[in-house]
Amino acid sequence: MEVTVLPEVTWLGVVIKAVIILAIISAIAGFGTYLERKVLAFMQRRLGPMHVGPYGLLQILADGIKLFTKEDIVPQNANKLIFQVAPAITAATAFIALSAVPVFPDFTIPEFIPLLGGTFVPSMAADLNIGVLFILGMMAAGLYGPLLAGMAQANKWGILGSARTAIQFLSYEVVTGLSILAPIMLVGSLSLIEFNDYQAGGIGSWMMWQQPVALILFLIAGFAETNRTPFDLLEHEAEVVSGYATEYSGMRWGMFFIGEYANMITISVLAAVIFAGGYNDLGFLAGWFVIILKIAFFFFLMLWVRAAWPHVRPDQLMWLCWKVLMPIAVINVVITGFVMMA
Amino acid sequence: MYEQIAFYLFSALTVGLFMVTVLSKNILYSMTSLAAGMVLISGFFFLLGADFLGVVQLIVYVGAVMALYAFAMMFFDATRDIKEKNTSSALVFLLGGMAALLLVVVFAAPIMGENIQASYPVIEGVGNAESVGMVLFTKYLVPFEVAAVMLLVAMIAGIILAGKKMDHSLTTVDDPINVQEETK
Numbered sequence: 001m002e003v004t005v006l007p008e009v010t011w012l013g014v015v016i017k018a019v020i021i022l023a024i025i026s027a028i029a030g031f032g033t034y035l036e037r038k039v040l041a042f043m044q045r046r047l048g049p050m051h052v053g054p055y056g057l058l059q060i061l062a063d064g065i066k067l068f069t070k071e072d073i074v075p076q077n078a079n080k081l082i083f084q085v086a087p088a089i090t091a092a093t094a095f096i097a098l099s100a101v102p103v104f105p106d107f108t109i110p111e112f113i114p115l116l117g118g119t120f121v122p123s124m125a126a127d128l129n130i131g132v133l134f135i136l137g138m139m140a141a142g143l144y145g146p147l148l149a150g151m152a153q154a155n156k157w158g159i160l161g162s163a164r165t166a167i168q169f170l171s172y173e174v175v176t177g178l179s180i181l182a183p184i185m186l187v188g189s190l191s192l193i194e195f196n197d198y199q200a201g202g203i204g205s206w207m208m209w210q211q212p213v214a215l216i217l218f219l220i221a222g223f224a225e226t227n228r229t230p231f232d233l234l235e236h237e238a239e240v241v242s243g244y245a246t247e248y249s250g251m252r253w254g255m256f257f258i259g260e261y262a263n264m265i266t267i268s269v270l271a272a273v274i275f276a277g278g279y280n281d282l283g284f285l286a287g288w289f290v291i292i293l294k295i296a297f298f299f300f301l302m303l304w305v306r307a308a309w310p311h312v313r314p315d316q317l318m319w320l321c322w323k324v325l326m327p328i329a330v331i332n333v334v335i336t337g338f339v340m341m342a
Numbered sequence: 343m344y345e346q347i348a349f350y351l352f353s354a355l356t357v358g359l360f361m362v363t364v365l366s367k368n369i370l371y372s373m374t375s376l377a378a379g380m381v382l383i384s385g386f387f388f389l390l391g392a393d394f395l396g397v398v399q400l401i402v403y404v405g406a407v408m409a410l411y412a413f414a415m416m417f418f419d420a421t422r423d424i425k426e427k428n429t430s431s432a433l434v435f436l437l438g439g440m441a442a443l444l445l446v447v448v449f450a451a452p453i454m455g456e457n458i459q460a461s462y463p464v465i466e467g468v469g470n471a472e473s474v475g476m477v478l479f480t481k482y483l484v485p486f487e488v489a490a491v492m493l494l495v496a497m498i499a500g501i502i503l504a505g506k507k508m509d510h511s512l513t514t515v516d517d518p519i520n521v522q523e524e525t526k
Contacts, residue, residue: 079370129469133397140405144377147412151370159416166413173405190471 013121016109020121021098029261030060036303043307070250077154078247086152087252090145090259097138098262100124100131101269102192102279102291124192131192132180135270136173139225139263143169145256146227146234150244161243164233164314171321172224172231178329179217182336183207183274196278203282208275213332215275217325219301222267224317227260229306233314268298345389352389356382367423369415377408394470 034049034056041048049056074080102124109121128134143165150162184190186207187198199205208215224231235243245256272278272294279287312320359382362375380403387396418424428434462477478486 079368082370082374085374128393130393130397130471133394133401137397137400137405140401141381143405143409144374144412147409148370148374151412151415163413163416166409166416170406170409170413189469 010120014126017121017124018099022095025095025098025262025265026258028265029258030064032261032264032299033063033257034060035299036306039300039303040307043304067251067254072250072252073247075153075155075247079152079154082148082152083247084252086145086149087248087255087259089148090142091255091262093138093142093145094259094262094266097135097142097266098269099126100128100134100138100192101266102196102273127193128191130190132184132190132195132270132274135266136177136180139266140169140173142259142263145259146244149248149256153244153247155246157241157246158244160240161234161246164240165244167314168224168227168231168233168317171318172221175217175221175321175325175329176225178326178333179214179221180274181329182214182333183211185333185336185340186210192273192278195274196280199277200280202280203277206275206277211275211332211336213328215271217329217332218275219271219298220320220325222271223302223305224321226263226267226302228264228302230309230312231317232311233317236311238311264299264302265295268295268302271298348385348389352382352385355379367426369418369424373408373412373415376411377404380404380408392470394474 037059038048038056049059052058052062074083124131126134146165147162150158150160150165152158183195187195189195195207199207223229227234233239233243235245240246245253248256269291272291276294276298277290279291281287282290285293356379359375359379363372363379366372366375381400384396384399384404387393387399462481464473465476468476
């Protein structure tokens with residue numbers, strides 16, 4: 001195999017990468033809300049946001065101004081400190097999870113830029129050799145955001161929302177872990193780079209052809225962990241008003257949303273790297289362009305599913321997790337093991 | 343240099359957060375600081391280069407154990423302070439003394455531990471997860487299997503305890519209170 005020598009990763013490069021992730025993913029998260037409204041609108045034969053700017057493109061700006069200038073209310077009997085910290089936990093864990101994900105390609109800052117010129121910026125901020133586990137662990141820690149938010153606000157809807165958070169996230173973590181276990185066994189590593197290299201031989205070598213069951217299970221569990229619509233029981237308007245976010249307003253509420261969209265991007269990147277060939281070149285298309293297409297596709301899939309399926313009931317959610325998805329995931333792991341031994 | 347700064351930062355934060363856990367009268371503060379302390383403990387594993395154990399600490403303690411505690415907290419009013427009942431001062435005296443003794447042992451440990459040899463030294467060029475697996479499936483195979491059997495027993499017991507009325511869903515059954523009111 002050809003060995004490419006990469007420039008040394010300096011602390012400056014890592015810091016720049018972290019800032020890039022924060023800035024760009026937050027912006028994409030904002031843009032994601034616009035995309036979601038537009039896509040949903042077209043699927044339901046509406047127009048969606050149209051009034052602010054051309055095709056409603058400046059709607060994000062209007063929403064941003066609204067969120068930033070809204071009064072930040074802390075309800076009377078709430079635990080003030082925890083109430084204020086909780087949204088930051090959601091946003092922070094989502095971005096920490098992104099630090100171990102290859103989001104954008106490697107690049108070197110051109111020399112003509114003062115101060116920063118010539119700095120090598122790596123594709124991931126922290127290249128851990130156990131990347132997959134770290135991302136899953138950080139997303140698991142993300143459950144504290146909704147959980148503490150619901151418990152701190154002295155509101156019955158909030159308590160119900162946080163109880164649902166604990167059940168849903170704990171249950172579906174099991175499915176996520178077990179569904180990724182089969183690909184991990186095939187690759188024999190927890191590093192995302194190894195996953196990428198394993199699928200280097202074009203479309204035929206993508207993991208999704210070897211592990212179609214694992215892909216479907218991972219996507220279903222991923223939707224549940226990112227609180228997407230068939231499983232968005234945490235803040236289901238018809239049942240619990242807004243769940244854990246009932247008492248939140250302004251930017252604190254916005255931080256929950258940024259965290260949710262960052263988690264959607266993380267799940268999309270994971271699906272693209274583990275199951276859909278990662279950032280390998282595809283024919284004449286460059287790797288960085290291919291992975292952005294794949295991430296965009298998985299992001300679009302989440303919106304598509306939202307338009308296509310109704311909510312499930314909480315008991316159906318638990319039934320689906322423990323009686324359907326988890327047994328299938330275990331059987332998938334066992335069969336993969338037998339095939340590898342044979 | 344950076345490692346030392348990180349170590350002292352993590353130590354101070356961990357000790358501080360666990361102090362809050364013990365001293366606070368508010369359930370929510372105790373739970374939050376315990377969870378945050380668990381996250382910081384995984385930082386020590388990362389500093390030592392044991393990435394795998396660090397992530398396991400994150401997933402097991404922060405993701406699962408603490409979330410179960412949090413779930414139990416749902417049954418209390420988390421926004422109110424609790425009154426502590428201190429029934430036996432002898433017990434407090436005993437536990438405090440033992441904690442002090444433990445602290446002395448902890449500080450004396452580096453002096454006693456100078457001539458300890460690693461019986462299973464780290465093999466060069468082997469990844470984190472692999473080296474944990476090697477020790478787990480050779481030296482500690484029996485405890486590992488015993489732990490697996492124990493978990494299985496606990497799981498079966500849990501299913502039996504909870505599973506008596508598993509087949510009919512509470513959501514689809516009419517609420518008995520409403521039914522009674524209708525018949526009145």
